[in-house]
Amino acid sequence: MNEARLEEIEKHQNPVRKHSVPAMLWKIITSYGLACVVLFLMLLLTLFGTLEQVEYGLYDTVRKYFKSWFLSDIFGHTFRYRGIGIPIPGGMLLMTVLFLNMFCGAIIRARKGLAHAGILIAHGGMLFLLFSGFVSAYFSQEGNMALYEKEEASEFESYYNWQIEILPLGESDVATEALVIPAEDIHSLKPDERRVFTSQELPFDVFVNGYYRNAIPVPTSAPIASSDQFKKSPVADNFVLLEQRPSTDAEHNLGGTYVEFQAKADAGGEGSGSTAAILWAGETSPFRFELAGKEWSARLVREKWQVPFTIRLDEFTMERHPGTGIARLYESEVTKLENGQEESIEIKMNEPLRHQGYTFFQASWGPENAGPNDRLFSVFAVVKNPADHWPLIALVIVGIGLCVHFFIKLMDFVNRSQKSLKKAAP
Amino acid sequence: MYKVNRHKTIWLAGGTLSALALLAGCGEETGPKEITEKRTLSAKEQIPIEEVTSEQRFHFALQQFGMPHEEPEGATPSAGPDTGGARLVWDTPEGWTEQPATQFRDVNFTVGERGEAEVYVSRMPGTAGGLAANINRWRGQMGLEPISEEEVEALPTVKLFESDATFIKLDGEFTGMGGAGAQKDFRMLGLMLNTPGGAVFVKMTGPRTLVEREEKNFLSFAESLGVQLGGS
Numbered sequence: 168m169n170e171a172r173l174e175e176i177e178k179h180q181n182p183v184r185k186h187s188v189p190a191m192l193w194k195i196i197t198s199y200g201l202a203c204v205v206l207f208l209m210l211l212l213t214l215f216g217t218l219e220q221v222e223y224g225l226y227d228t229v230r231k232y233f234k235s236w237f238l239s240d241i242f243g244h245t246f247r248y249r250g251i252g253i254p255i256p257g258g259m260l261l262m263t264v265l266f267l268n269m270f271c272g273a274i275i276r277a278r279k280g281l282a283h284a285g286i287l288i289a290h291g292g293m294l295f296l297l298f299s300g301f302v303s304a305y306f307s308q309e310g311n312m313a314l315y316e317k318e319e320a321s322e323f324e325s326y327y328n329w330q331i332e333i334l335p336l337g338e339s340d341v342a343t344e345a346l347v348i349p350a351e352d353i354h355s356l357k358p359d360e361r362r363v364f365t366s367q368e369l370p371f372d373v374f375v376n377g378y379y380r381n382a383i384p385v386p387t388s389a390p391i392a393s394s395d396q397f398k399k400s401p402v403a404d405n406f407v408l409l410e411q412r413p414s415t416d417a418e419h420n421l422g423g424t425y426v427e428f429q430a431k432a433d434a435g436g437e438g439s440g441s442t443a444a445i446l447w448a449g450e451t452s453p454f455r456f457e458l459a460g461k462e463w464s465a466r467l468v469r470e471k472w473q474v475p476f477t478i479r480l481d482e483f484t485m486e487r488h489p490g491t492g493i494a495r496l497y498e499s500e501v502t503k504l505e506n507g508q509e510e511s512i513e514i515k516m517n518e519p520l521r522h523q524g525y526t527f528f529q530a531s532w533g534p535e536n537a538g539p540n541d542r543l544f545s546v547f548a549v550v551k552n553p554a555d556h557w558p559l560i561a562l563v564i565v566g567i568g569l570c571v572h573f574f575i576k577l578m579d580f581v582n583r584s585q586k587s588l589k590k591a592a593p
Numbered sequence: 594m595y596k597v598n599r600h601k602t603i604w605l606a607g608g609t610l611s612a613l614a615l616l617a618g619c620g621e622e623t624g625p626k627e628i629t630e631k632r633t634l635s636a637k638e639q640i641p642i643e644e645v646t647s648e649q650r651f652h653f654a655l656q657q658f659g660m661p662h663e664e665p666e667g668a669t670p671s672a673g674p675d676t677g678g679a680r681l682v683w684d685t686p687e688g689w690t691e692q693p694a695t696q697f698r699d700v701n702f703t704v705g706e707r708g709e710a711e712v713y714v715s716r717m718p719g720t721a722g723g724l725a726a727n728i729n730r731w732r733g734q735m736g737l738e739p740i741s742e743e744e745v746e747a748l749p750t751v752k753l754f755e756s757d758a759t760f761i762k763l764d765g766e767f768t769g770m771g772g773a774g775a776q777k778d779f780r781m782l783g784l785m786l787n788t789p790g791g792a793v794f795v796k797m798t799g800p801r802t803l804v805e806r807e808e809k810n811f812l813s814f815a816e817s818l819g820v821q822l823g824g825s
Contacts, residue, residue, distance in 0.1 A: 320635065332632070340641040347630035366628040373628075384651040391717060394730050404647040450650045455642055464642045471632065 197272035205265045212258055215241050224415030226327060233258030234304055259304070266297045282579075285572025292564030299557030307552035308472050311530060315544045319479035319504070323549040325470035326418040328354060329448050331426065333369065336455070336462040350470040353378045353424060358410070359399075370459035371441075374427040376401055381411040382423035384447050401425045403445045421448040422467060430459050472551070475523055476505035483545040485532055497532050499545045514547065526550045681714065684817035686810035704807055710799020712811065714818065717792045724759060727785055727794070735765035735781055751784060753795065753815050758786035762808075767798055780804035782811050 195201055216232035219242060223231075231238060235257035239245060246253040256264075273290035277283060312323040328350035334342035348364050356362055358377035365372045384406045385392050392407055400407045408423045429441040444454040446467040453466035478501050485497040498515040503522065514520050520527040530548035534541070681699055685691060690708065692701040700714040728748070729739035750757035760783070767779035780801040786793045795818070797804055797811050804811075 318637075320637075322635065333628075334634075334642065336642060340643065341639050342642065343634055343639055345632045345634060346628050347632050348628060349630055352626065363625040364628050365625040369628070372625060384647075386648075391727075394726055396726065406647050406651065445647070445651075447651060451652050452645045452650050453642055454650065455644045473632075 193271070196267055197276045198268075199272070201268050202265065202272070205261050205268065208256060209258070209261050209265075212261070218242075222415070224413075224417055226417035227413060227415075231257075236260045262297055262300060266294060269294055269297075282575060285568050285570070285575055287568070288571055289565050289568030292561045292566075292568055295564060296558055296561035299554040299561060302554035302557070303552055307550065307554070309548075309550050309552075310470075310472065311546055312478065312527070312549050313533065313544050313546045314478070314480035315542060316480050316483055318544075319477050321475075321477040322471045322473050323547075324468075324472075325350070327420070328470040329422040329467050330470045331373070331375065331424070331446060332466055332468055333373065334453065334464040334466070335368075336464055340462065342464060348373065348375070354380075354422075356424075370461070371428045371430045373465075374429060376425040376427065378422065378424045379408055379410045380422055381413045381420040382408040382447070383411060383421070383449070384423065384445050385409045401443070403443045406445050408445055408447070423447040424467065426465060428456065428458055428463070428465070474525055474549070476503055478503060478520075478527065478547075480545055481511070483532065483543055485543060497529065497545070499529060499547070501527075524551055524553060524555070526552075526555065682819050683714075683814060686807075686814050689810070689814075704797070704799060704810075705803050710797060710803050710807065712795075712797040712814070715794045715796075717794070724785055724787065727792075728759070728761060728783075731761065731781060731783055731796075732763060734768055735763040735779070736768065736775065737763060737765050751812060751815060753784050753786050753793065754788065754818060756786055756788065758784040758793070758795075758815070760784055764801055776800075782808060784815055 212232050216228050219232070220228040236259045237254040238257050239252070239254070241255065246255065269290055274287065274294070277287065277290070279287070308325075310323040310325045312320055314320060330350045331348040331353060332345035333348075334345050336342050346366055346368065352362065352364070353375055356375060356378040358379060361374060361376045363372055363374055385408070387402055387405045387407060391409065397407050403425060408425065414420050424446050425443065426446055427441060427443040440458070442456045442458060444456070444465065446454060446465060448467050448469075450466070453464045455462065455464045457463070480499055480501055482500040483497070484499075486495045488495045496516075498513060501512055501514055501520070503510045503512055503520070512520050514527055514529045516529050519529070526549070528548040528550070529545070531546040533544050533546060683700065685702070689702045689704050689712065692703055694701055698713040698715050702712040704710040704712060725740075725742045725745045728745050732739060745759070749760050751760040752758070761781070763781045763783075765779065765781075766775035766777050767781065768775045778801050779798060782797040782804060784793075784795040795811075795815050797807065799807075
């Protein structure tokens with residue numbers, strides 16, 4: 168019995184199977200049509216994202232278009248059907264669908280065998296590339312470390328995110344450790360939302376009332392503070408926060424929030440009660456207060472990450488273009504200190520230090536407008552990305568897959584040519 | 594039977610997506626959240642934290658507003674805005690008397706024999722709440738109803754710092770910031786400009802007949818305003 172006959176019998180025995188819901192879903196998920204639609208939508212996202220980036224900056228646009236599951240608008244324009252907003256698929260959703268589509272269509276459903284090995288390998292490489300994108304999006308950390316000569320550090324800080332730190336003050340008003348309210352817990356707060364944080368180590372609860380990505384404190388005596396937008400705003404020590412439009416350079420945003428510290432019922436102490444303050448990213452000094460008979464401090468600082476080794480800047484060299492203040496070349500000689508061992512390393516532009524999954528790039532220097540005799544600091548861009556080299560590996564896999572496929576096709580062509588020649592031979 | 598039509602398939606797919614969206618939203622906690630993260634401060638950070646006033650803590654904000662501010666001793670901020678060291682320059686019209694700058698006014702004049710009218714220039718960070726909000730705040734000071742964004746957009750413009758500033762001319766009963774009673778038959782001339790460095794306001798208020806007479810001087814004063822870089 169041949170294959171076609173078997174298929175016909177199968178069709179008669181199970182006449183509805185191909186119309187079942189799972190079968191239809193499977194057909195959609197594995198279809199070329201879906202891949203085409205997704206790729207077309209990704210093209211549109213790239214186009215609109217590139218255009219919108221001019222007005223809103225790179226960071227915000229990448230977050231809105233490519234690191235989101237859905238978009239609420241494009242250029243501020245929302246799409247509605249009978250008053251109901253239609254969500255626009257974001258980069259994350261499209262890449263997830265493309266991953267599923269490729270995995271189901273090009274790996275599971277695809278024909279197997281030696282003849283298709285190259286195609287399978289190439290698709291495997293593409294899937295790995297998409298997967299490395301997910302890992303980078305969710306698990307990478309990106310920030311910077313600024314050091315003057317002879318200074319050392321074992322942590323780097325975020326360009327964009329701010330966290331709240333509560334500092335218990337000890338002897339001589341010095342704090343040695345901080346309790347951290349992470350950036351992810353406050354950045355998601357809208358200006359009219361409140362979130363409460365508590366700790367067994369604190370005799371008070373922390374109420375965070377709204378978060379502004381870019382704001383500036385304004386005294387209530389300023390004329391602008393009398394406008395309607397401040398009518399419902401909290402006031403802390405005669406200051407209110409004036410919200411600013413986020414900068415197109417997201418690292419220049421200065422976040423701000425209203426906080427309230429309320430003593431717990433069982434806290435005791437003479438200073439029990441509550442106190443409120445504005446924490447602002449541009450403040451010159453942390454907010455200091457007394458509560459439950461102890462001295463505390465609170466501040467809004469850039470999110471910080473620990474590095475499992477220490478970097479010391481030994482020497483920073485910067486050469487300027489003759490007759491100008493423009494830097495021509497800058498490089499840093501650093502020492503990596505780890506487990507009592509010291510290692511001297513040079514970090515230059517395009518020659519980063521890579522160690523334990525961290526990469527230190529020579530990014531910039533400061534202070535801005537420094538004169539020839541001013542003390543300079545070196546700034547390293549620090550990236551921790553578990554998928555740092557995965558895109559390269561993925562592209563190598565894709566390359567191998569395409570070479571294998573090309574070779575198989577070449578051999579097939581040669582074989583067929585030889586057969587034709589044999590047939591044609593007299 | 595498993596046979597379904599296309600509509601059912603669409604509903605099923607839609608329902609699955611909605612359920613996923615609901616599940617995603619269920620992660621939000623409503624109660625107090627435990628602080629679990631701790632950080633040991635670096636040696637550089639272990640410095641005495643003194644008690645300072647809010648004016649000292651927000652020194653850079655006040656500086657940007659051009660307000661008097663007390664600089665905290667030994668402050669070494671990492672993220673303070675750069676003011677650039679620029680200063681305003683202008684030509685003073687005849688008959689105008691310059692007054693000392695005040696908390697919110699970079700340039701301050703009185704006009705008229707008894708100083709009945711006043712003119713000032715002030716700068717604010719960002720957009721200072723936006724053009725429409727400020728126009729309507731000024732209209733409110735003149736006892737006038739607010740206008741829409743479209744009407745604000747349609748207002749005439751005048752050159753200020755070589756850009757087009759929105760120009761308003763309002764007649765009414767003036768109630769200023771001082772909280773004094775309404776002053777009848779007043780006129781307000783105002784210019785508002787949003788620049789990348791912040792918002793600039795030039796404003797004249799006084800008895801209508803006097804302001805009407807001084808309108809030309811007001812506009813030439815605005816045109817003469819410039820920025821000189823480099824401090825002194």
